[in-house]
Amino acid sequence: xxxxxxxxxxxxxxxxxxxxxxxxxxxxxxxxxxxxxxxxxxxxxxxxxxxxxxxxxxxxxxxxxxxxxxxxxxxxxxx
Amino acid sequence: xxxxxxxxxxxxxxxxxxxxxxxxxxxxxxxxxxxxxxxxxxxxxxxxxxxxxxxxxxxxxxxxxxxxxxxxxxxxxxxxxxxxxxxxxxxxxxxxxxxxxxxxxxxxxxxxxxxxxxxxxxxxxxxxxxxxxxxxxx
Numbered sequence: 001x002x003x004x005x006x007x008x009x010x011x012x013x014x015x016x017x018x019x020x021x022x023x024x025x026x027x028x029x030x031x032x033x034x035x036x037x038x039x040x041x042x043x044x045x046x047x048x049x050x051x052x053x054x055x056x057x058x059x060x061x062x063x064x065x066x067x068x069x070x071x072x073x074x075x076x077x078x079x
Numbered sequence: 080x081x082x083x084x085x086x087x088x089x090x091x092x093x094x095x096x097x098x099x100x101x102x103x104x105x106x107x108x109x110x111x112x113x114x115x116x117x118x119x120x121x122x123x124x125x126x127x128x129x130x131x132x133x134x135x136x137x138x139x140x141x142x143x144x145x146x147x148x149x150x151x152x153x154x155x156x157x158x159x160x161x162x163x164x165x166x167x168x169x170x171x172x173x174x175x176x177x178x179x180x181x182x183x184x185x186x187x188x189x190x191x192x193x194x195x196x197x198x199x200x201x202x203x204x205x206x207x208x209x210x211x212x213x214x215x216x217x
Contacts, residue, residue: 009129009201009213048215052199055134071131071199075215078128078135078159078200079112079171079191 001026001066003033009074014044024064031060033070049073082156083139085132085200090158090172099154099176106180110187112171114164118214122207128161128170131199135159138198142190150186152177157190159200170202 005020012018024033030051038046050073051058057073064070080094092109099107114126143155153176160170173190177183194200205211 006131008131008199009203009215012129052131052134055131055137057197071134073131073199074201074213076195076197076199077202077214078130078198079195 001028001064003028003064003066003068003070005033005037006069006071008072011044011072011074015041028064029060030058030062030064030070033064034060034072046072048075081136082154083136083143084158085130085135085139085161086158087160087162090160090169092169092172092174095156095158095172095174098156099174101153101176104153104176104178106175106177106183108173108175108177108180108183108187110171110173110191111169112191114166114168114170116166118204121204123166124205124207124209125166126164126170127203127205127211128159128164129201129203130159130161132161135199139194142193142198145193146175146186146190150177150182150189152182152186155186155190157194159194159198161200 002021002023052071053068116123139157156174158172173187175183175186203213
């Protein structure tokens with residue numbers, strides 16, 4: 001299945017793109033997706049992040065479905 | 080005018096006030112978070128904010144509902160600016176209508192703390208020396 005990953009702030013700058021597509025096995029979790037992303041882009045700083053699937057915060061164990069939007073959320077600093 | 084908004088345009092306090100005013104309420108608290116010329120003492124030239132806008136607006140609305148339930152306030156509106164902000168420009172604007180002032184003051188303080196924890200918005204400090212840095216507080 002294919003999912004979309006959204007990148008923001010330092011992550012977006014590290015890859016010079018704000019989203020990318022990732023092909024994953026069925027029943028992949030957020031953790032699986034991150035491992036795969038780390039293999040593709042070893043320089044990407046993937047520590048200290050929060051995660052959202054389709055705009056809802058989730059944990060690393062959450063399961064992905066086809067066409068989900070997985071956002072990698074660095075420490076926020078609004079306000 | 081949306082009550083919970085992430086926008087690149089200049090924030091308008093009067094527009095938010097109009098959204099929360101109520102004849103039965105004796106208090107409106109307006110809070111503005113403003114771009115400051117330093118961060119922990121280091122000189123800032125200007126700020127840049129980035130958001131995950133769809134999720135940020137959803138999170139702001141959720142915080143508004145939680146504040147209403149927790150503090151018994153009336154209407155709430157929160158707008159957050161993104162893009163480049165000069166020093167002195169307003170980054171976040173919160174308006175709360177309430178029967179009495181105490182609940183509104185408590186709610187606005189709580190909302191600002193929550194915004195800094197859970198709303199997917201990021202601030203980039205463009206330092207006076209020309210370098211830049213995404214700051215995060217988690």
